[in-house]
Amino acid sequence: RGPDSYSPTGQATGMPAEFRAQRGAYLTTAQGLRLPDTDHSLKAGPRGPVLLRDHHLREKITHFDHERIPERVVHARGAAAHGVFRGYGNAAAITKAAFLAKGEETPVFVRFSTVLGSRGSADTVRDTRGFATKFYTSEGVFDLVGNNIPVFFIQDAIKFPDVIHAAKPQPDREIPQAQSAHDTFWDFVSLHTEATHHTLWNMSDRGIPRSFRTMEGFGVHTFRLVNADGGTSLVKFHWKPRMGVHSLVWEEAQLINGIDPDFHRRDLADAIEAGAFPEWEFGVQVFPDTPEQTFEGIDLLDPTKIVPEELAPVQPIGLMTLNANPVNYFAETEQVAFHVGHLVPGIDVTDDPLLAGRLFSYLDTQITRLGGPNFAQLPINRTHAQVNDLLRDGMHQTAVHAGAAPYRPNSLDGGCPFQAGTAAGGYVETPVQVAAAPRVRAAPASFDDHFSQPRMFWLSLSPVEREHVIAAYTFELSKVYEPAIRERVVRVLGGIDPRLSAQVAEGLGLPAQEQPGKPASVSASPALSQMGGTWPIT
């Protein structure tokens, strides 16, 4: 590795060379003052007291004292890599986003994560995995902040603090929920049965991936794409790993957690360093943008629902290759700031109420986590497009803005070359008709079906995969202290399949629960009911 090579693999990193730091022949202070010695404090005699006037000692220790920043409130533990996305150039019919429509090569930075563990937690725990991609496109940054599970626990972001409080470590003992006490998590998911689908995926082999390289990724929400003629469609985004989807079995996961808690981050970095670059095909499920925003009876604004690929195939529109490891974990993996609101022309959001809360949450939390409003200037977050944003000052401002009039239009800084609003190429939100309706704090009736899709997922599993699910529920619930919570979960499982409920009950030494938590027959989707019926029930 040469002194000037920014990437350990010699690959392009997407990080411009001017951001290299710590070069030069001599050790210096932060002010560039050359230092002959950084190992001894200044003292009054070799055995005398250390002198307060030692500015190098004070600078060195003070800086060290402030090295840590708050970890992410969720997804704190992560590993990342640089790469390139190559659009196939076949998506112009649905989006004008240049990196998809024209098949441009776009640098990317991807961060994989667990959701619940702290920065120092183990990799192979049973959890959802984050799969967040930053595309440095010619038109600005586009972030796809997804997970390896296609649905989410809740349908409305207002419950996000609640589900995370229930799932994070116990407030009194700070003992993680995973592999110890589970009462609050299982209390929450059995009282909010919309969580049943996501929880079932967690209890399946998808909850313990073999490698980041063998995970699927999902945008979860439905997004709206806009083509050059203004035509819109609704889509769900998918990443399909070229290596296929592979999981650990629970015994492996537990052993690895003890032997190598860094298993997933080591696997990713080693593979890239060895030149075995992981690849994912990027695809979309496309649905007509109708006023109802439903497809085959499925509410596309409900993030607890998928659309089966049998009903809407995933159409490949690009390939991502991860080909370079970060050089510095803190500068890149820790300081990267993803946000579902980082959009480019041709990609828009929908009225999914979970997405609405996320659009607020990411910028807000990053102002705390990254120390003020200027983190877009950090090298890993910088767009590769030009910036002319009228934002000024603030903590950690590193730009030197010229000009006297940071507002538009103005008659001082050379007139007004910049047309705000609809200038060609500008981002224009899609006009969408909002229903004339009273203000309500209520979910739509189409969000009521919490069971037909978990049942469909359960029925799609092979016998050995079902055994794993039963074992996972039995193991996790055996850690729940409160009998009423165990019994309630077992009742909810009856809403998926009475046999799943009965086998978990048997494993826990509970009587079979007669009444499922919710009627098992509720289905808002005729298409899904038909599909469920066509799959064999063993």
Ligand code: HEM
């Ligand atoms: C972080 C995904 C829902 C708030 C993340 C990250 C991912 C992610 C992948 C890690 C980003 C990184 O690697 O830096 C998702 C998905 C969701 C979801 C797929 C649902 C479909 C929510 C909701 C909220 C939320 C509903 C709040 C209303 C946060 C926050 C962070 C985060 C605050 C930490 C961000 C940071 O500190 O940089 N999420 N999330 N998420 N998410 Fe979500």
